[in-house]
Structure formats: C-alpha cells, structure tokens
Amino acid sequence: MHKIKNIKWLPILMALSIMAIAGFQFYWLRKAYEREERTLDMRTNFMFRETVFALQGDRLKLDKLVGDSSSPTKVFIQQEFPGRQVRMKPGPDQKVINMVDILTKRVKDSTGRALIIRGSDTMRFSNKSFTGKRNRLMQFLFDVDSVQDSIKVAELQTAYAKKLHEQNIAVPFIVKRIPTVEREEPRFNQVTLGFSKPITYELSLGNTAPFLLKRISVPILFSVFLVAFTCLSFSLLYRNLLRQRRLADIKNEFISNITHELKTPIATVSVAIEALRTFNASMDPQRTKEYLDISANELQRLSLLVDKVLKLSMFEKKEIELRYEPLNMKDLIEEVTSSMRLQFEKKGAIVKVTEEGDMGLEGDRLHLVSVIFNLLDNALKYSSDKPEIDIDLKGTNDKLHLMMSDSGIGIPSEYHNRIFEKFFRVPTGNLHNAKGYGLGLSYVSHVIKKHQGTIRVESVEGDGSKFFITLPKHKA
Numbered sequence: 001m002h003k004i005k006n007i008k009w010l011p012i013l014m015a016l017s018i019m020a021i022a023g024f025q026f027y028w029l030r031k032a033y034e035r036e037e038r039t040l041d042m043r044t045n046f047m048f049r050e051t052v053f054a055l056q057g058d059r060l061k062l063d064k065l066v067g068d069s070s071s072p073t074k075v076f077i078q079q080e081f082p083g084r085q086v087r088m089k090p091g092p093d094q095k096v097i098n099m100v101d102i103l104t105k106r107v108k109d110s111t112g113r114a115l116i117i118r119g120s121d122t123m124r125f126s127n128k129s130f131t132g133k134r135n136r137l138m139q140f141l142f143d144v145d146s147v148q149d150s151i152k153v154a155e156l157q158t159a160y161a162k163k164l165h166e167q168n169i170a171v172p173f174i175v176k177r178i179p180t181v182e183r184e185e186p187r188f189n190q191v192t193l194g195f196s197k198p199i200t201y202e203l204s205l206g207n208t209a210p211f212l213l214k215r216i217s218v219p220i221l222f223s224v225f226l227v228a229f230t231c232l233s234f235s236l237l238y239r240n241l242l243r244q245r246r247l248a249d250i251k252n253e254f255i256s257n258i259t260h261e262l263k264t265p266i267a268t269v270s271v272a273i274e275a276l277r278t279f280n281a282s283m284d285p286q287r288t289k290e291y292l293d294i295s296a297n298e299l300q301r302l303s304l305l306v307d308k309v310l311k312l313s314m315f316e317k318k319e320i321e322l323r324y325e326p327l328n329m330k331d332l333i334e335e336v337t338s339s340m341r342l343q344f345e346k347k348g349a350i351v352k353v354t355e356e357g358d359m360g361l362e363g364d365r366l367h368l369v370s371v372i373f374n375l376l377d378n379a380l381k382y383s384s385d386k387p388e389i390d391i392d393l394k395g396t397n398d399k400l401h402l403m404m405s406d407s408g409i410g411i412p413s414e415y416h417n418r419i420f421e422k423f424f425r426v427p428t429g430n431l432h433n434a435k436g437y438g439l440g441l442s443y444v445s446h447v448i449k450k451h452q453g454t455i456r457v458e459s460v461e462g463d464g465s466k467f468f469i470t471l472p473k474h475k476a
Contacts, residue, residue, distance in 0.1 A: 025223035172206030265298035300339035322364040348386040357395030379406035411459035420445040
C-alpha cells in the first residue's frame with residue numbers, strides 16, 4: 001500500500017515540477033521582453049530627436065554664417081565659474097544631438113579658429129577679427145523661431161519612418177504636436193523647438209508586441225522546447241513506471257497461482273504412487289493402469305505449467321530461440337488432446353480432428369505444442385457446457401494449414417485486431433471464471449511469426465471463433 005500511495009502522488013509531484021519549470025521560463029521571458037522594450041523605447045526616442053533636429057538643421061541656412069570656406073570650425077560649450085573655466089565636450093565615442101551639434105556640422109571657418117558659446121549668454125571668438133561672423137550667428141539664433149512652423153507633422157512622420165526602416169525597426173507610431181509644458185523631468189519622447197514660441201513634438205508608439213516577440217523568438221522557442229521535452233520525459237517515465245508496476249503485479253500473482261497449481265499434480269501423483277505401494281495395486285492390472293494414467297495426466301499438467309513459465313520467461317527476454325526438428329502436426333495434436341482428456345471430459349467437450357495431405361513439417365516441438373494447448377485451452381475456457389471443437393489439418397507441397405473452431409462466446413469485431421497484443425484480454429461479461437494474464441494469444445502469435453507463418457481470427461460474438469494458422473513446412 002505504501003508503494004501504491006507513492007505512485008499516486010507521483011503525477012502531482014511531476015505536475016508541480018513542470019509548473020515550476022514553466023513558471024521560471026515565463027519569468028525569464030518576461031524579463032527579456034521588458035529588457036527589449038526598454039531598449040526599443042530608448043532607440044526610437046533617440047532617433048526621433050535626431051530626426052527632428054536634422055529637419056530643423058535643413059531648414060536653417062547655416063552656410064550663410066561663415067561663407068564657403070573649407071576649414072571646419074570647432075564648436076563647444078564653455079561654462080565660466082569663478083577662477084576657472086570648464087569646457088564640456090563630447091567624448092570620442094559619444095554623439096550629442098542638439099542645436100550645438102547641428103551648428104558643429106554646418107558652421108565652417110576658413111582659419112579653423114574655434115567658436116565659443118559661453119555660459120554668460122555672450123558669444124566670443126578666439127580671434128576678435130571675426131566680429132562680423134559673430135553678429136550673423138547672433139542674428140541667426142534670434143531668427144530660429146521663424147522657421148519652427150516650417151516643420152510639418154506629416155514631413156516629420158515620413159522622415160522618421162525612413163529612419164526606422166533603415167534600422168529595421170517595424171513598429172507603428174504617431175507623431176503629433178502638443179502644447180509646450182515646462183516639467184521638472186523631461187520626457188524623452190518629446191522634443192521642443194524654439195525660444196520665444198516653443199513648439200513641442202511628441203512620439204507615441206503603437207502596438208510593439210509583435211516586434212518585441214520577434215526579437216525574443218529564439219528564447220521563446222527554446223523555452224517551449226524545454227517545457228515540452230520535460231513533459232514528454234515525465235510522461236514516458238510515469239508510463240514506464242506504471243508498466244513495470246503492472247508487470248511486477250502480474251509476476252507476483254503468477255507465482256502465487258502457479259505455486260498453488262503445482263501442489264495439486266504433485267499431491268495427486270504422490271497419492272497414486274502411495275496407493276500402488278500400499279494396496280498392492282500391481283496385482284490388479286486395471287487399477288494399476290488407472291493409477292498410471294492419473295500420474296501421466298498430472299505429469300502432463302506439470303509440463304503445461306512449465307509452459308506457462310516458459311511464456312513468462314520469453315516475454316521477459318523479449319525473444320525465443322527455436323530448435324527445429326522433423327515433426328508431424330497430427331501427432332502433436334493427438335499428444336495435446338490426450339493430455340487434456342480429463343479437462344475435456346469435465347467440460348463434456350467434443351473434439352473432432354480431420355486431416356488431408358502430408359502432415360510433416362520442421363519446427364520447434366515445445367513451442368508448437370504450447371501453441372496447440374493455448375488454442376484448445378481458450379476454446380474450453382471461453383465456452384459454455386459441452387463445447388464443440390473442430391480441428392482441420394491440410395498439408396500442401398510447402399505449407400501446412402491448421403484451422404481450429406469452437407462454439408464459444410466469440411470475440412466482438414472491435415477486438416479482432418487486439419487479441420494478439422500482450423496483456424490484452426477481451427471483456428467476458430458474466431463469464432467470471434475465465435482466468436488468465438493476456439499472454440496466451442500474444443505468445444501464440446509470436447511463435448507462429450517466429451516460424452515465418454501467419455495467424456488470423458474470424459469470430460462472431462455469441463457464435464464461436466475460428467483461428468487460421470499457416471506454417472511453412474521447411475525452415476526458411
């Protein structure tokens with residue numbers, strides 16, 4: 001009972017384990033999704049700001065500031081503090097996208113002198129001879145507001161869509177103008193242009209789930225495979241465990257039953273021998289013959305019990321070894337029917353054997369005898385009182401045909417393809433005295449196929465069964 005309870009709890013433990021693995025995978029995928037979502041948000045906002053400033057730079061005619069000289073002007077921001085100056089310049093691997101960056105790209109100075117924007121809101125040149133250029137730059141900054149309205153939302157959307165396409169980012173978005181509101185913390189999806197009349201553009205992304213799921217498609221497939229593989233492994237493990245438990249139960253029941261059955265023939269033979277010794281039965285030939293027949297039948301019964309052990313051993317090894325020798329099928333049938341005479345008499349069975357042609361063949365004696373016994377035993381076991389069993393033998397040049405029919409309960413048509421499966425037993429309705437393990441017909445089919453033969457069944461429920469066996473006469 002303790003083992004049974006453990007097995008009952010095993011599916012629950014397996015289900016909890018699978019749920020834990022699936023939960024961990026879900027948590028891992030959720031973190032990966034959130035990480036990709038943050039990355040996408042940063043990239044799209046960065047490109048949005050870059051696109052807005054690039055369009056603004058295109059609208060500003062910066063080349064008029066310094067003429068057409070070819071030497072670039074260095075632009076940086078210089079903040080003055082008491083007693084020192086701090087220059088804030090981007091590092092070699094950084095890019096700052098703002099108005100100063102636009103100016104840096106467009107302003108050119110033939111002498112290569114630096115243009116300085118100081119924190120004191122005044123502008124100087126390192127060489128005072130460039131005062132005219134400074135004045136034009138100041139005028140430019142005051143006129144920036146006049147070009148803000150020239151950036152249309154549709155144009156910005158088109159430029160931004162092109163930017164996303166270049167980066168292989170396929171997400172829906174909306175760009176719109178919103179009222180400019182001063183906030184303590186800036187929003188990265190908003191860009192404000194202008195000084196006295198600022199204009200704010202806002203980027204709103206649509207449904208980004210398809211794009212993000214595509215980005216993490218490989219981790220998703222790996223997680224699905226891992227969970228599915230775990231489920232398959234657990235199911236196969238549990239199935240094999242149940243099968244092993246069933247085999248163990250069958251083996252234990254078999255050992256218990258066969259131990260009980262072995263005692264009966266041994267006791268009967270012992271009583272017959274004791275009677276021969278005690279009552280001087282040798283002086284009575286008739287009684288001696290009777291006792292000897294009883295002993296022979298019980299010994300034959302012992303042989304059939306050994307046959308059951310042989311079948312069990314075969315299914316444990318999953319293979320049998322055939323020892324071919326010249327045989328006569330009629331002699332084998334007479335041997336089995338003679339050994340089962342008492343069983344036939346007890347059931348009132350009538351057995352008829354007909355033959356035609358040569359009955360000789362090559363085969364394994366022990367296993368073929370077991371095949372005949374199993375078929376006859378089933379015919380008795382699944383029949384009512386006074387069953388009729390017909391055995392028809394027909395020999396040809398290279399094959400031997402055996403047909404065995406009975407008047408038993410028959411086999412429903414839906415079970416015709418399953419009766420040769422191991423451990424399968426046809427439901428017998430009210431026939432509760434039919435004991436077995438579902439090994440007999442499976443064993444018969446295995447032996448016949450091992451002899452390179454065929455077996456099939458024809459049966460109608462309530463009207464008996466017919467088994468047709470064909471065996472080659474010579475070893476292939």
